[in-house]
Amino acid sequence: MNAAGKSNSIKLSTQKDELEKILQQHLQRLAAARQIKHAVAAVESMDGTFKWSGAEGIAHADGTPMTPETPFWIASITKLYTATAILKLHEQGRISIEQPMASYLSGSLINGLHRFNGVDYTGKITLRHLLGHSSGLPDYIEIHRKGEKSLFDKILAEGDMSWSLQDITGIVKDVNSPFFPPQPLEAKQKRVRYSDTNYQLLIAIIEEVTGQPLHEAFGEMIYGPLGLQQTFHPGREPAGPLPPAASLWYKERPLNIPQALASFKDPFSTTGDLLVFMRALLRGELFEDPDTVKLMYTEWNRFGFSISPVGPGWPIEYGLGMMRMKVPRSLTPFRPFPEVIGHTGATGSWLFYCPPLDILLAGDVSQITAAPVPFQFTPKILRALKPYFHLHENGPLSPLQ
Numbered sequence: 001m002n003a004a005g006k007s008n009s010i011k012l013s014t015q016k017d018e019l020e021k022i023l024q025q026h027l028q029r030l031a032a033a034r035q036i037k038h039a040v041a042a043v044e045s046m047d048g049t050f051k052w053s054g055a056e057g058i059a060h061a062d063g064t065p066m067t068p069e070t071p072f073w074i075a076s077i078t079k080l081y082t083a084t085a086i087l088k089l090h091e092q093g094r095i096s097i098e099q100p101m102a103s104y105l106s107g108s109l110i111n112g113l114h115r116f117n118g119v120d121y122t123g124k125i126t127l128r129h130l131l132g133h134s135s136g137l138p139d140y141i142e143i144h145r146k147g148e149k150s151l152f153d154k155i156l157a158e159g160d161m162s163w164s165l166q167d168i169t170g171i172v173k174d175v176n177s178p179f180f181p182p183q184p185l186e187a188k189q190k191r192v193r194y195s196d197t198n199y200q201l202l203i204a205i206i207e208e209v210t211g212q213p214l215h216e217a218f219g220e221m222i223y224g225p226l227g228l229q230q231t232f233h234p235g236r237e238p239a240g241p242l243p244p245a246a247s248l249w250y251k252e253r254p255l256n257i258p259q260a261l262a263s264f265k266d267p268f269s270t271t272g273d274l275l276v277f278m279r280a281l282l283r284g285e286l287f288e289d290p291d292t293v294k295l296m297y298t299e300w301n302r303f304g305f306s307i308s309p310v311g312p313g314w315p316i317e318y319g320l321g322m323m324r325m326k327v328p329r330s331l332t333p334f335r336p337f338p339e340v341i342g343h344t345g346a347t348g349s350w351l352f353y354c355p356p357l358d359i360l361l362a363g364d365v366s367q368i369t370a371a372p373v374p375f376q377f378t379p380k381i382l383r384a385l386k387p388y389f390h391l392h393e394n395g396p397l398s399p400l401q
Helices: 003-031 075-091 127-132 151-158 165-175 196-210 214-226 258-264 271-282 290-296 373-388
Strands: 038-045 051-057 248-250 253-255 323-325 340-345 349-354 359-364
Touching: 003 038, 003 051, 003 373, 038 271, 038 373, 075 127, 075 196, 075 214, 075 271, 075 290, 075 340, 075 349, 127 196, 165 196, 196 214, 214 271, 271 349, 271 359, 340 359, 340 373, 349 373, 359 373
Parallel strands: none
Antiparallel strands: 038 051, 038 359, 248 253, 323 340, 340 349, 349 359
């Protein structure tokens, strides 16, 4: 253990109870917010010398209490797992992120997917474009054909439904509304726009190349090696004994949408399993070459302003499958907080690492209207943690700076 790590342990050994009380109070306030039925959160130091988790509220409409062991739908945190699988296949030589997606997906599926100002750019879109949201493709969840609701609105208004990748690409082709051409890969700063379409295409590539459904591919590449017993996909049983997964809510209404959740292909998990995954990912333990993980955070591009109900906007930045929240000091001159990297989900889920504090954070509120919650709650937690942890000037993972 380095000197800074030893200092952290000494401080926390005498003040651990105080810090845990503060963290639980923050969680209680979050769970008491309007339309939030439950909140779960966990904080761990990277070296494991400090661990805290808590839960507040009800997991289900019948009043079942939410617990730290209750699994929840992780939503777009899955993009970290998808990017990990893609980069594993990349380093194994089974794919190349520099290659066009057309090298791996059939023409009947993707031809005409990206038409901008009369030019079809579909063949120019590489896996790197998809990973970094620099393809310009719109989000299939938000767009809609004339006279129809968006998929997002249709689920909320009409209830459960399922869809296929062919349905997704069909909507994108028919609406034909890309935001910009695929960005030049050599550009230092690229235009980026968050789009779930990009990651549905990456999932299809994983399934095509491995010949496995996503849950099996993730199981072989990620869940199995890490011993994740509390992570499982909709319609599948967890490897270990767990309470029923927490309900997903839309305002005051619990949603029963198993077909839709299966179509999104995002798994259920717990804060414990999420933190095991994030620690292993950042240490490079999921790759044959530990430096492969650096591809995720070598380059950052900032999103523009957005009113999307599901995707982040300014000032969030994106690498390859990884977000960075680094608010300009000028916007918070009196209450600055350290940057974090990781990912969030539209249901108010989050999985972050804070390099300056060497801290991992995970949590969820399972509320469709709560996409901004991680960006509001995490700064409060970081400010609470700062007095108890040594602040590294450049962070333990200096390439992140």
